[in-house]
Amino acid sequence: MNSDFVIASHSLVLLANLPGHMANSEMIAENVCTNPARVRKIMSTLRKNGLVKTKEGIGGGYILNCDPEKTTLSQIYKASSYGSLKPHWCTGDPEKSCVISSNTQVIMDQIFNESELHLQSFFNQITISNVLERIKNLE
Amino acid sequence: MNSDFVIASHSLVLLANLPGHMANSEMIAENVCTNPARVRKIMSTLRKNGLVKTKEGIGGGYILNCDPEKTTLSQIYKASSYGSLKPHWCTGDPEKSCVISSNTQVIMDQIFNESELHLQSFFNQITISNVLERIKNLE
């Protein structure tokens, strides 16, 4: 699992909680504890997925472009980390004559794809607002 | 996600398919495409979880110690990779005064723990035999 998903979620929760729902990459990076360039890269993909809007130039930054009550972690996951559940390393070798060795990669691929669907159906139950509430209830 | 889970699953499927349900670390490593020391380490944890038995000395190796019809990927996951869903890198900083920054780690932790339970309930539907069938049906 890629940590882009965590950064993306954190950033959106932060924006949702901000008056005006806006912040620039430096402020977000400071809050998330990473560097502005990374934030910009991740926010850029969120923009391409319609979750935020971007404002360039002086006084610019990122503005929430979705309803936090309706937007779920599933959308954020899809935008930021689709396919990252499967480990990079794969077992077996398609060239081998052994049925197991040659076919395990394909089957494990299938299983991870199905797993990701299950994960998404779970993430789909959690909205940005839910996460924000949970955070505030900790206080 | 740790690839130990994939190696563990592959190895158990391989054993399940073998006459006598037995193989040594070198044979398994060759089939999985890794080195014998890694296989031994993973099989050693499977043994501690009762999924295989070990036979040391000449003619030794690993023997399946579970019913492949009843043993699920969930058990294998728990034995080999419990907790590996959560990324290593965590956002936010508990020391910060901002509610979001200081509490996101805890909440995301919770969310990943819950995610893992969902994943497990999916893995729990897939037995070693199921995986073996899927592999053979590819032929």
Add this chain to the structure above:
DNA sequence: TTAAACTGTATATATTAAATTTACAGTAGA
């Protein structure tokens, strides 16, 4: 009773992925 073939495990090394840093072009507001 000793040599051979295994496992168990630790440690060092190599490789790969992840994250940071730096840099700079493009854009918009003052």
Add this chain to the structure above:
DNA sequence: TCTACTGTAAATTTAATATATACAGTTTAA
């Protein structure tokens, strides 16, 4: 037209993953 932003790429550093090596302990068989 200067300044403060985003977008993006490339270089570097850091951390995680995987391999290789080594050797003690165990069992079997000659």
